[in-house]
Amino acid sequence: MxxxxxxxxxxxxxxxxxxxxxxxxxxxxxxxxxxxxxxxxxxxxxxxxxxxxxxxxxAGKHELVVDAVAELFDELELPDRGSLGADVEGVVLQFAAILARPEARSGLMAVVAESTRDDALRERIRDSIVERQKRLVVAGRRRAQKRGELPPESDPEASARAIDLIFDIVAGAVVHRTLVSAEPADADWVRRFVAVLLNGLAAAEG
CATH class of the missing domain: 1.10.10.60 (Homeodomain-like)
Structure with a gap:
């Protein structure tokens, strides 16, 4: 990290x-x-x-706020709740709780908006927040593979692409739910989201 x-x-x-x-x-x-x-x-x-x-x-306000917000996301931990689905629910609930904090909400929205005009700032967000927190996806996949819930990795490049995609889906959904739609990512929403994530769109009606 x-x-x-x-x-x-x-x-x-x-x-x-x-x-x-x-x-x-x-x-x-x-x-x-x-x-x-x-x-x-x-x-x-x-x-x-x-x-x-x-x-x-x-160097300036933007960089400072990125690092201050990144430190909040470093609090995220992967719980061992006995199954892949339950583990993911635990992480998503933590993530939503952090985004509900005014310092995270205000800081993240501001630097993301500023980064649309600043490539260096966008890269800093990727390095300080996105890339650091992909550790949770890596750890979750390894644990699920040990449990037999996911097949073992055979292609490192395919695995890296999968990690990127999983992170984008989870982070994008939670950020949109909490910061764009301004709706709660409560336990019921998280349960339904994880069901769709693991089982596909057919689980959306559950």
Whole structure:
């Protein structure tokens, strides 16, 4: 998994405590001020660090917010609930709960919108959030294969494509449900979604 913050620059050593304080302050500012009101100066004050300390770590507001939101998604864990379907339900419920948090909702929507005009920002979102969280798909597939629920992998390229597709389907559906449609991804919706994911459209009426 990649580091949660940008690579260190030459000079003074990085402080993990300062990084954590800055990212926490960023999320707090997102809740209280929203995307438009958040400034690097305010974040530095909240974190108790000099503004220059913040600029040594992040080039600007966009990069800072991406890393602050990415840290939330690093809280996701793959539960062992006895079956592939139950495991996926557990992850999706966690994901929906994170997206319900105002700092995640405000930050993610803002940086995704900004990334439509900024290729570097889009790449950072992919690296810091998307690629890091594909670990859950990898772990879930391996566990399901050990249980005999999925066939073993024989083609690495096909496996990589499958991982990408599974992640896109799950993340896309949950983000659309919670952030675009503004509907709850509650236990009933998650159960029905996972049934469709595993069994196809015929399960949609269940």
């Amino acid at each position: 990649q580091s949660r913050t940008p690579a260190s620059r030459t000079g003074r050593p990085r402080s993990a405590a300062a990084d954590a304080a800055i990212l926490a302050a960023t999320r707090q500012a997102l809740v209280e001020l929203g995307w438009s009101g958040l400034t690097l100066g305010d974040v530095a004050t909240r974190a108790g660090v000099a503004k220059t300390t913040l600029y040594r770590r992040w």
